[in-house]
Amino acid sequence: MSGFEEVNYYFRRAARIMDLSARVERMLITPYREVKVDVSLTLDNGDLGTFIGYRVQHDRSRGPMKGGLRYHPTVDMDEALGLASLMTWKTAVVNLPFGGAKGGIAVDPKTCSPRELERLTRRFVQQIHDIIGPHTDIPAPDVNTNAQVMAWIMDEYSMIHGFSPAVVTGKPVDLFGSKGREEATGRGVVVATAEFLGDLGAGPIAGKTFAIQGFGNVGSWTARFLHEAGGKVVAVSDSRGGIRNAAGLDIPALLGHAAKARTVTGFPGASPVSNEELLLLDVDVLIPSALGGVLTKDNAHEVRARHVVEAANAPTTPEADEIFQQRGIPVLPDIYANAGGVTVSYFEWVQNIQQFTWEADRITAELQRHMTEAYATLAKVARERRVPLRTAAFIVAIGRVGRATVLRGV
Ligand code: NAD
Numbered sequence: 001m002s003g004f005e006e007v008n009y010y011f012r013r014a015a016r017i018m019d020l021s022a023r024v025e026r027m028l029i030t031p032y033r034e035v036k037v038d039v040s041l042t043l044d045n046g047d048l049g050t051f052i053g054y055r056v057q058h059d060r061s062r063g064p065m066k067g068g069l070r071y072h073p074t075v076d077m078d079e080a081l082g083l084a085s086l087m088t089w090k091t092a093v094v095n096l097p098f099g100g101a102k103g104g105i106a107v108d109p110k111t112c113s114p115r116e117l118e119r120l121t122r123r124f125v126q127q128i129h130d131i132i133g134p135h136t137d138i139p140a141p142d143v144n145t146n147a148q149v150m151a152w153i154m155d156e157y158s159m160i161h162g163f164s165p166a167v168v169t170g171k172p173v174d175l176f177g178s179k180g181r182e183e184a185t186g187r188g189v190v191v192a193t194a195e196f197l198g199d200l201g202a203g204p205i206a207g208k209t210f211a212i213q214g215f216g217n218v219g220s221w222t223a224r225f226l227h228e229a230g231g232k233v234v235a236v237s238d239s240r241g242g243i244r245n246a247a248g249l250d251i252p253a254l255l256g257h258a259a260k261a262r263t264v265t266g267f268p269g270a271s272p273v274s275n276e277e278l279l280l281l282d283v284d285v286l287i288p289s290a291l292g293g294v295l296t297k298d299n300a301h302e303v304r305a306r307h308v309v310e311a312a313n314a315p316t317t318p319e320a321d322e323i324f325q326q327r328g329i330p331v332l333p334d335i336y337a338n339a340g341g342v343t344v345s346y347f348e349w350v351q352n353i354q355q356f357t358w359e360a361d362r363i364t365a366e367l368q369r370h371m372t373e374a375y376a377t378l379a380k381v382a383r384e385r386r387v388p389l390r391t392a393a394f395i396v397a398i399g400r401v402g403r404a405t406v407l408r409g410v
Helices: 003-018 022-029 077-093 114-128 147-161 184-199 217-228 251-261 318-327 340-354 360-385 389-408
Strands: 033-038 052-059 065-071 099-105 137-141 209-213 232-238 241-244 271-273 285-288 307-309
Touching: 003 022, 003 077, 003 318, 003 389, 022 389, 033 077, 033 114, 052 065, 052 077, 052 114, 065 077, 065 147, 065 340, 077 099, 077 340, 077 389, 099 114, 099 137, 114 147, 137 147, 137 340, 184 217, 184 285, 184 307, 184 340, 184 360, 209 217, 217 232, 217 251, 232 251, 340 360, 360 389
Parallel strands: 065 099, 065 137, 209 232, 209 285, 285 307
Antiparallel strands: 033 052, 052 099, 232 241, 241 271
């Protein structure tokens, strides 16, 4: 199944339970706009670099479309379609006044100099500036893009359209970014995990063991907050490999090591573990926090974790999802678990539009409130309908987007 088909598989599973009409189903699945652009540029060595950029805008019935930009060699139209549709359902699950979008550039940023990366980003904005905007489509960071990339987007867009900080979120705090955005997704993952474990009667985070795949923005902040809550992070990994220590990794020391070495590998006091082995460790909670499609029919039978929390987008294929259901391993779905990032992006957008700054404690409190309220809604639907949390999340989201779509009409 392609990424878009996977999301639509989950969508249809929920739509069947809801008795959604075929007409509304087609309206909700059909993407609003798909854009593919050439972002060629002259490289530092004088050669021509040819790159393709993508932006998919999936649904705008509940507000401006919102979603990240990813710089990775695997970026293509299908991946963008799948992730854009996930954003439609994610913003609806946490009840933000946004629709869904996603995009990126098919490039390995590790092969680019900082100047090439800046030129690439600016070229991309020149190509898509007329379809993004503070009330149209608001990009944000995702894999291999960060606050600096968002700053370049804001600057380039503002050169064409005038001062527009609200065109993009995840900006540096010194350039109209929001306090708390950098750590928001990881903070939200930990709030979500606490709600999930508590609701299932599994007890608090303190004393539980966790394995985290990916140690970028989401994985590293998740590790830090779990550690602060008394959780034992026994394994982490990145694209170069992983490390483990059954007694629990010293996360503050590991953060220092990773900042210097630019990888978690080689951390003293831990033994190596491959990315494949990490997914199969005997832990209380497995948290995939890197790329999609890592839990599949080939490894789901061997997963020994007692719970799965999807911090990454689409880490579980539908086949693996079915296997987890049969095996009684509860999965906290991505469209809820990692929604803390887009929630604080919403706060950043609100601050930019109102030109009024919120303090960090207000951001944290509002994020906590959004995540806990959303969990309560999902858990209620899951219980009433006797469905897994992913199906409950889609039921909530489809209900909200569906009602807006029908009220607006075609
Ligand atoms: P990032 O670029 O900061 O980090 C990605 C991490 O994954 C890095 O540690 C990288 O080394 C690792 N990685 C890459 N390829 C890997 C591989 N093949 N095996 C193991 N590790 C690998 O990206 P991020 O922002 O942390 O995003 C991670 C995931 O979370 C993505 O699925 C993204 O869509 C999702 N997400 C991010 C945000 C956000 O606010 N940044 C919000 C919601 C969801």
